[in-house]
Amino acid sequence: MKALVCVKRVIDYNVRIRVKSDKSGVEKDNVKMSMNPFDEIAVEEAVRLKEKGTLTEIVVLSIGTESSQETIRTGLAMGGDRGILVKSSDEDIDPLNVGKIIKNICDKENPDLIILGKQAIDDDCNQTGQILATLLKYPQATFASKVEKNNDNTLNVTREVDGGLETIKVKIPCVITTDLRLNEPRYASLPNIMKAKQKKIDILDINELSLDLKKRVEILEVNDPPERKPGIVVPDIDSLVDKLKNEAKIL
Amino acid sequence: MKTLVIVEHNNDSIKQTTYSTVTAASKISEDVYALILGHNLDTAVDELKKCDHLKKIYLVDKEILSKPIAENFCDEIVKFLKDKDFTHVFTPSSTFGKNLSPKIATELDVQQISDIINIIDDNTFERPIYAGNAIAKVKSNDSIKVVTVRSTCFEPCKLDSQVEVENMSSELSKNELVNFVNYDESKSDRPELTSAKIIISGGRGLQNGENFKLLEGIADKLGAAMGASRAAVDAGFVPNDWQVGQTGKIVAPDLYIAVGISGAIQHIAGIKDSKFIVCINKDEEAPIFKFSDFGLVADLFEALPVLEKKLQ
Numbered sequence: 001m002k003a004l005v006c007v008k009r010v011i012d013y014n015v016r017i018r019v020k021s022d023k024s025g026v027e028k029d030n031v032k033m034s035m036n037p038f039d040e041i042a043v044e045e046a047v048r049l050k051e052k053g054t055l056t057e058i059v060v061l062s063i064g065t066e067s068s069q070e071t072i073r074t075g076l077a078m079g080g081d082r083g084i085l086v087k088s089s090d091e092d093i094d095p096l097n098v099g100k101i102i103k104n105i106c107d108k109e110n111p112d113l114i115i116l117g118k119q120a121i122d123d124d125c126n127q128t129g130q131i132l133a134t135l136l137k138y139p140q141a142t143f144a145s146k147v148e149k150n151n152d153n154t155l156n157v158t159r160e161v162d163g164g165l166e167t168i169k170v171k172i173p174c175v176i177t178t179d180l181r182l183n184e185p186r187y188a189s190l191p192n193i194m195k196a197k198q199k200k201i202d203i204l205d206i207n208e209l210s211l212d213l214k215k216r217v218e219i220l221e222v223n224d225p226p227e228r229k230p231g232i233v234v235p236d237i238d239s240l241v242d243k244l245k246n247e248a249k250i251l
Numbered sequence: 252m253k254t255l256v257i258v259e260h261n262n263d264s265i266k267q268t269t270y271s272t273v274t275a276a277s278k279i280s281e282d283v284y285a286l287i288l289g290h291n292l293d294t295a296v297d298e299l300k301k302c303d304h305l306k307k308i309y310l311v312d313k314e315i316l317s318k319p320i321a322e323n324f325c326d327e328i329v330k331f332l333k334d335k336d337f338t339h340v341f342t343p344s345s346t347f348g349k350n351l352s353p354k355i356a357t358e359l360d361v362q363q364i365s366d367i368i369n370i371i372d373d374n375t376f377e378r379p380i381y382a383g384n385a386i387a388k389v390k391s392n393d394s395i396k397v398v399t400v401r402s403t404c405f406e407p408c409k410l411d412s413q414v415e416v417e418n419m420s421s422e423l424s425k426n427e428l429v430n431f432v433n434y435d436e437s438k439s440d441r442p443e444l445t446s447a448k449i450i451i452s453g454g455r456g457l458q459n460g461e462n463f464k465l466l467e468g469i470a471d472k473l474g475a476a477m478g479a480s481r482a483a484v485d486a487g488f489v490p491n492d493w494q495v496g497q498t499g500k501i502v503a504p505d506l507y508i509a510v511g512i513s514g515a516i517q518h519i520a521g522i523k524d525s526k527f528i529v530c531i532n533k534d535e536e537a538p539i540f541k542f543s544d545f546g547l548v549a550d551l552f553e554a555l556p557v558l559e560k561k562l563q
């Protein structure tokens with residue numbers, strides 16, 4: 001079985017986000033970039049499935065600028081076998097179009113599993129996996145916290161949903177999106193980082209795919225969120241309870 | 252302009268998220284309709300009928316819809332939409348909506364807009380990006396706007412109407428590629444996190460699940476819901492659906508009490524819209540103090556029993 005894992009290069013989750021003064025977006029110059037944390041979990045899950053013998057090949061796909069090769073290399077150092085970069089100068093591609101690009105790659109690669117992070121921590125959209133599953137007409141198992149292969153070409157996937165945990169059984173081929181508790185991604189070892197440099201990354205230009213990728217949603221402006229007014233430190237519990245009673249009028 | 256609200260429920264009762272989504276829909280136009288899919292929906296529909304703003308409720312009652320499998324729901328909804336003239340389809344931005352709504356949009360070949368917090372006009376919306384550290388104003392150029400709604404940003408609609416219900420027939424056949432296996436509900440007598448007026452949450456500082464008892468007594472007295480940071484959930488102190496934050500639940504109570512939580516941006520993303528934030532933390536440098544209206548520098552193991560007593 002073969003897996004396609006989709007990874008996105010995003011501003012590292014530890015970086016303080018600054019909105020540009022012209023409101024066109026957020027500052028990305030000289031800012032640390034990393035693999036979207038949910039995608040790391042996706043790569044890790046694929047690598048574990050390969051270690052268990054469920055998978056035989058892991059292809060790591062990214063859509064983005066030339067720099068996204070680094071993100072693919074990270075995936076290869078964690079255990080991916082080869083990479084595909086769909087090169088695009090536009091960094092804000094609508095998720096629907098991202099889904100169409102990934103589908104195009106799936107049509108050529110025919111993966112059995114497509115594993116993606118449940119959301120990217122830049123646009124926080126949480127939809128690419130669902131879009132892809134719909135385009136491919138494959139079943140989707142979103143927000144996965146446990147993935148188990150059955151003997152009959154199905155997977156049992158436990159999903160983190162509001163109110164608890166839901167388990168569904170999906171036929172392979174299928175699309176999985178990862179939640180935080182699925183696994184803890186490994187750090188790539190130095191020898192594996194070196195080995196990853198030899199692994200192959202195919203580079204395709206987005207325009208070669210001849211897809212209709214017209215923009216559906218325009219970002220008119222990006223603003224700072226409303227600020228909370230500064231609060232105070234109270235000396236003890238009595239004054240805390242007093243504030244809640246008399247200022248907040250809650251208790 | 253005509254909006255369809257996809258109803259979130261558990262077959263017995265309507266989720267609060269639906270009522271907020273109805274309010275959001277009413278900001279587009281007065282033409283708001285609801286579609287409820289499920290099985291044995293009598294009591295749920297009785298509740299839903301009371302919703303203000305609704306012109307009509309469409310009801311599909313079918314056994315294969317008793318579990319919210321996105322593939323089945325999506326097929327039914329897309330068939331339903333075919334001969335109608337809806338311009339907007341609104342779903343709550345819960346795990347139910349996030350799982351389903353992008354599929355509906357894809358079938359219609361439109362770009363879904365996730366998690367809106369404000370409606371500027373019928374095609375322009377505001378939504379948080381980067382864990383709420385920036386707010387994007389986005390405009391959809393699609394013919395139908397398929398949107399998920401952050402329920403904490405819209406008041407629930409009033410419930411004093413009597414709305415007409417239309418039973419829809421359905422020829423839906425089950426999607427054979429996916430089967431429901433099991434739902435492990437984490438049961439609680441406390442209010443739901445996303446609609447609670449008061450929430451008390453614990454973090455890694457609580458050290459283990461047993462110590463969450465220290466929060467329970469206070470939650471009982473305040474009628475509060477209980478939540479947690481990701482660190483507390485990952486460590487297995489409490490169930491996963493207690494997680495508050497960017498990737499957990501987004502909450503907006505009147506009062507949020509954070510105990511032994513440092514205030515990472517991903518946690519703050521889920522609590523920023525609370526009216527009052529209180530923290531108890533022994534480290535005065537913890538970022539949570541910057542976001543708290545009232546902060547107490549204290550060891551939680553000493554402070555909590557005192558607080559519980561003072562609330563008597």
Ligand SMILES: Cc1cc2nc3c(=O)[nH]c(=O)nc-3n(C[C@H](O)[C@H](O)[C@H](O)COP(=O)(O)OP(=O)(O)OC[C@H]3O[C@@H](n4cnc5c(N)ncnc54)[C@H](O)[C@@H]3O)c2cc1C
Pocket residue numbers: 013037038121453454455456457479480481482483494495496497498499500510511512513514515516517518521531532533534537549550551552
């Ligand atoms: C992609 C991604 C998504 C994430 N999503 C979320 C999310 O949705 N929600 C979320 O919460 N986190 C999320 N996180 C994790 C987040 O970055 C933090 O790691 C997490 O919130 C820390 O939890 P904490 O505050 O409980 O633990 P810590 O940061 O370890 O803080 C513990 C606090 O307890 C205090 N403390 C310890 N002992 C005591 C005592 N005896 N008395 C008083 N205070 C004490 C300490 O001073 C400290 O401030 C996410 C991270 C990533 C990368």
